Structure formats: structure tokens, C-alpha cells
Amino acid sequence: MILLTASDLRTVLVEARAHTCHVVLVKDQGVYMITDKSNASDNGLPRLIVYATGCNPETVPFDDWWECARAEFGGDDFVEYLDPDAAVFDRVIDDGWNLEIRADANHLYLNAVKPDA
Incomplete structure (x- = not known):
């Protein structure tokens, strides 16, 4: 299971809805x-990237x-x-619920989970 925290993920989801575009799950460097779609580079800002817990190559x-x-997604890189x-x-x-992502050979499963108190 991979976890993305709501406090981080919310900004990406709001941006995707504002731009009427997809949110993209990526497995490559993390x-x-x-x-x-993003206006970040037009505004001189870095692009919003939200790493899954434990999968950030910078930290x-x-x-x-x-x-x-x-362990969750296998060895191949992908974009969904x-x-x-x-x-x-x-x-x-x-x-403010977190997002759990699980995978099997054929499907991704996304589940919102209440954060631990």
C-alpha cells in the first residue's frame, strides 16, 4: 500500500480541477x-509534485x-x-482524508482513509 497525505495531495487535486485536467500518478524516480497541466512555470514557481510517503527520492x-x-507496483515505470x-x-x-493506493496485476485501487488521530 502506498499513502499520499491529504495535506499534500489537496493542492494537486485543486489545481487539476481548476485547470480541468487529469491528475497523474507516476512511478519513476519515486x-x-x-x-x-500547470501554470507554475509561467508564474516562475516550481511545479506541484506530491510524493507518496516513503517514496520521495529527495528525502x-x-x-x-x-x-x-x-513492492506495490513492480519494477516497471508507469504513468496513470x-x-x-x-x-x-x-x-x-x-x-482531509489521506489516499491509499494498492495495485495488483490488473488494477489500481484508490481508497480515501481517515487519518490516524
Whole structure:
């Protein structure tokens, strides 16, 4: 299971909805979500990237984040385009619930989960 915290993910989801574009789940150098459209570079700002817990190559040693990503998603890199208006993302934005992502050989499973108190 991969976890993205609501406090981080909310900004990417709101940006995707504002630009009427996809939110993108990526596994390459880490596991993260971004939007497929952004005005960040036009404004001189860095692009919003939200890394999954334990999968940020800037803060987690290579062997650790790589194994975390491989354990859930296998060894191949991928990009998956998601609808930011999906109901699961409402819980993240409106209620502050975190997002769990699980995978099997054929499917991704997204689930909003209440943060631990």
C-alpha cells in the first residue's frame, strides 16, 4: 500500500480541477502525483509534485524508496491518468482524508482513509 497525505495531495487535486485536467500518478524516480497541466512555470514557481510517503527520492535513500515502490507496483515505470473529479478525491479535498493506493496485476485501487488521530 502506498499513502499520499491529504495535506499534500489537496493542492494537486485543486489545481487539476481548476485547470480541468487529469491528475497523474507516476512511478519513476519515486512515486508521486502531479497535474498534466500547470501554470507554475509561467508564474516562475516550481511545479506541484506530491510524493507518496516513503517514496520521495529527495528525502529517502534510494534502496528504501525503490523497494517501497517496487513492492506495490513492480519494477516497471508507469504513468496513470486519473479523473480529479472522482468521488474518492472529494474525501481528500473536503474531509482531509489521506489516499491509499494498492495495485495488483490488473488494477489500481484508490481508497480515501481517515487519518490516524
